[in-house]
Amino acid sequence: MKILDVKKEVFQLTCTTDTKGLKKEHPNLTNGKDLRYKEQWLKILEDVKSLRNQGLDLSIADLEESEAMLKESLYTVGKIVGLNEEQLNIDWQKIKLESMFSDIHIEDI
Numbered sequence: 001m002k003i004l005d006v007k008k009e010v011f012q013l014t015c016t017t018d019t020k021g022l023k024k025e026h027p028n029l030t031n032g033k034d035l036r037y038k039e040q041w042l043k044i045l046e047d048v049k050s051l052r053n054q055g056l057d058l059s060i061a062d063l064e065e066s067e068a069m070l071k072e073s074l075y076t077v078g079k080i081v082g083l084n085e086e087q088l089n090i091d092w093q094k095i096k097l098e099s100m101f102s103d104i105h106i107e108d109i
Helices: 003-014 019-025 038-054 060-080 085-101
Strands: none
8 A cells, every 4th residue: 555545544534635734633643753765644544434433533623513512511511500601610610620620521510
């Protein structure tokens, strides 16, 4: 398989059109890799396929959208139960801080 064919498949699987877009939307796949070499592209392709098989092929846009939905839900429910804006902001900051160190489970919130 030629490097152009590998790149084409990577772009197709990641819904990107070029190397710049791949780096921007999927830094987890490109960090530390020299994209001038076919071996690096084959490793990226292997990683993409592995993530897809695990159902973890989320892009940065997907993650940002999920974060926005979570924040909106928190604020909606918080307002219903009578929390003010300051309390909601504090809760949101706690969630963001906790997410840096461990998984967050909605039941625990």
